[in-house]
Amino acid sequence: MTQKRLLAKTLRAEIAAQYCNPNALRGQARPARVDSALDDQTCSRARAAITSWSNYAPTPLHSLPALAHEIGIGQLLYKDESTRFGLGSFKALGGAYAVLHSVAQEISVRGSTATDIKALMTGQLSEAAGEITVATATDGNHGRSVAWGAGNVGCKCVIYMHAEVSPGRQSAVEAFGAEVVRVPGDYGESARQAAQDAAANGWLLVSDTAWPGYTEIPRAVMAGYTVMSTEAMDQLPATTPTHVFVQGGCGGLAGAVCADLWHRYESQRPRFVVVEPVPADCLFQSAVAGAVVNISVTRESVMGGLSCGEVSLLGWDILESGADHFLTIEDDAVGPLMKQLAQGRGDDPRIVAGEAAVAGLAGCIAARADADLCQTLALNEQSTVLVFGTEGATDPTVYRQLVGSAADDLL
Ligand SMILES: Cc1ncc(COP(=O)(O)O)c(C=O)c1O
Incomplete structure (x- = not known):
């Protein structure tokens, strides 16, 4: 493990x-x-279901040649999730599909018929579904x-949010009719x-995180992401x-x-x-230990969606042999990079990227500025890099604070 502080030309991003x-x-x-964690058949089933939803449309994959040139790579491809199902993030694919999957199963069990x-x-089937409550914890x-x-x-829905989740993210959840429970810590x-209350009340827990004995629903969530x-x-x-930087x-x-x-x-x-914020580096720590390590998050990153100290078992089962490298970054690259994307470099399109959206790109910029790491990763001016812009302005107030203008004014 090495510690480096390097800059990439005018685009600043540092590897912590x-x-x-x-x-x-x-x-x-x-x-x-x-494949035991996530097989292709399960993913195909999820993709067939989600792409059949009436308002489904693929999100754009932007090529950003000007930014690629500045970073010093051949091609930069940015998968832009800011418009996904009108919810503004790729997460729209996972949780909603897992609700469908688990509620269908529950109705079948209760009614002894296929749903x-x-x-x-x-x-x-809202009458049968109305008897069911789903619950989960969330960063938003x-x-x-x-x-x-x-x-x-x-069905009914109860969402658990810790103290640092922004009010904007709470109202977005409430707008869909869910009850929000605030939890200290x-x-x-x-x-x-959320897990305790779901067990006590007979609710379906629809978590995106898997742990021993709880894998089916998070597997459906992950299948949706594909x-x-x-x-x-x-x-x-x-x-x-x-x-690929994720x-x-x-x-x-x-x-x-x-x-x-x-x-x-x-x-x-x-x-x-894999790129994580320093205060929530549970995957990085797991890689170093060679086994799952959960951590307590004692400082919240501005990348709220990544501010999670609990490793998903299924994610780890894949990443332990699938991830070549783990990086951590501090928050300071985030606002300027969101701004860069909003302004568009050269003829590159303007993109609304939220706080957690830019972490993979920041990791790529920081890695390209580190000569040793470039050699390790064979990252150079010929490389074609794919990143996932996982959210848009999911909290418009936070977005405006970081970028200096509202997302709607930019495009
Ligand atoms: C916008 C965004 N990007 C990335 C992530 C990371 O996803 P995961 O927790 O599955 O690693 C999240 C998680 O909430 C998120 O909201």
Whole structure:
């Protein structure tokens, strides 16, 4: 592990800490453990369901040649989730699908009959669904997705938020008719409270984080996320990306993307780098320890969606051999990078990127400025880098504070 502080030309991003994963399987077929965590069939089922929803539309994959030139790479491809299902983040794919999946299963169990998923999604089974309550903890986006999914199928919904989640994110969840319960402490505390109350009240817990004995629902969440990565792979120009930089919260997103790339590209898959905020570096710490390490978040990152100290077991099962490198970054790159994307460099399109959206890109910029790391990762002016802009202005107030103008005024 080395500590570096380097700058990339006028684009500032610093690596706080980095770790090269000695267990990464480069140029090899995926191990059975990856498919046990997330197999391609489960992902295909989720993709078929989600792409059949009436308001489904693929999100854009932007090529940013001016920014790529400035960073010193061949191509930069940015998958822009700011418009996903009108919810503003990729999380719309996971929680809502997992609600559908788990409520359908619960109705079948209670009524001893198979449930018509399409009828459930369009609210035609709302009488049966209305007997069911779903619950989860959230930093904002997952809860919004679960609340939206619950509203679609007609079940009740209780969302747990820790003290630092912004009021804007609370009202966005309440707008879908969910009840919000505030919990003192960090994300971990809210997750424990949600699990406890769900067990006590007979509610369905729809968590995006898996732990021993609780994997089916988070697997459905992750399968939903592969709509995003599969779309990106389908939208890519003829080349396969050489590198993918993905931000990590609990690791559900990074694990899902990593597995999906491995399913598609097999042993030719791109190098895979996980980027986390320093105060919530649970995946980084797990990589260093070679086993799951959960941490307490004692300082909240501005990248609220990544401010999570609990590792998802399924995410880890994939990343432990699928991630080549782990990086951590501080918050200072975030606001300026959001601004850069909002202004658009050269002829690059203007993009509304939220706080957690830019972490992967910041990791790429910081990595490109580190000569040793560039060598380790074979990152150079020929590289084609894919990043996931996982959210837009999901909290307009926070967005305006960081960028200096409202998202609506920019585009
Ligand atoms: C916008 C955004 N990006 C990335 C993540 C990270 O996802 P995960 O917690 O599955 O690692 C989150 C999590 O909430 C998020 O909201």
